[in-house]
Amino acid sequence: DAKTTQPTSMDCAEGRAANLPCNHSTISGNEYVYWYRQIHSQGPQYIIHGLKNNETNEMASLIITEDRKSSTLILPHATLRDTAVYYCIVSQYNAGNMLTFGGGTRLMVKP
Amino acid sequence: DAGVIQSPRHEVTEMGQEVTLRCKPISGHNSLFWYRQTMMRGLELLIYFNNNVPIDDSGMPEDRFSAKMPNASFSTLKIQPSEPRDSAVYFCASGASYSNQPQHFGDGTRLSIL
Numbered sequence: 001d002a003k004t005t006q007p008t009s010m011d012c013a014e015g016r017a018a019n020l021p022c023n024h025s026t027i028s029g030n031e032y033v034y035w036y037r038q039i040h041s042q043g044p045q046y047i048i049h050g051l052k053n054n055e056t057n058e059m060a061s062l063i064i065t066e067d068r069k070s071s072t073l074i075l076p077h078a079t080l081r082d083t084a085v086y087y088c089i090v091s092q093y094n095a096g097n098m099l100t101f102g103g104g105t106r107l108m109v110k111p
Numbered sequence: 112d113a114g115v116i117q118s119p120r121h122e123v124t125e126m127g128q129e130v131t132l133r134c135k136p137i138s139g140h141n142s143l144f145w146y147r148q149t150m151m152r153g154l155e156l157l158i159y160f161n162n163n164v165p166i167d168d169s170g171m172p173e174d175r176f177s178a179k180m181p182n183a184s185f186s187t188l189k190i191q192p193s194e195p196r197d198s199a200v201y202f203c204a205s206g207a208s209y210s211n212q213p214q215h216f217g218d219g220t221r222l223s224i225l
Contacts, residue, residue, distance in 0.1 A: 032211055043115075043202050043216035044154070051211075087154075098144070098167070099214060101154035 009106040018075040022088030025069040037084040078109045115217035123223045129191040136205030146202040193224045
């Protein structure tokens with residue numbers, strides 16, 4: 001699987017949009033981009049995934065660049081409960097959706 | 112709709128004892144994953160089952176670790192004998208290998224070996 005690079009930590013003001021970047025320059029054509037987050041002591045929570053088109057759901061939006069070498073997760077109105085570690089993962093779905101977790105980005109939402 | 116269910120939530124035992132962690136995947140999912148999380152190494156995949164068959168166990172650290180999936184609704188991860196360095200949070204996840212749909216994780220078992 002392609003590797004990803006994320007900033008170690010980010011801060012965001014409550015109520016503002018949180019934009020979390022991820023680089024995956026070696027992504028191959030059949031690899032999806034998945035985003036998970038982990039709130040302290042809980043299991044990783046699925047947020048969103050995509051192949052090449054931008055995606056939106058009730059939790060977040062995923063913007064994937066045209067060359068697919070990077071993506072941005074957007075939390076439109078961050079709340080204190082969004083404080084967590086956010087993981088960007090690329091994976092071939094036909095390989096059983098095996099996920100390789102990196103260090104992620106620790107997002108701190110501040111009042 | 113019940114998610115992935117793990118038991119126990121917490122386990123404290125002395126080194127040398129056998130430890131068994133349990134997982135019930137989401138109904139209809141045919142893939143099951145065991146992960147371990149520590150401060151030093153982060154989240155690591157230990158083993159992956161597809162249709163109850165172990166596909167990749169390259170992440171299993173030692174022969175002291177074993178995992179089974181006797182049917183589609185149950186899996187165990189066993190450590191025998193346990194050692195203090197096995198202390199970690201162990202997560203189980205399930206998914207559908209026939210689609211691009213994501214894995215879903217349980218709440219984990221926090222294991223402490225004294």
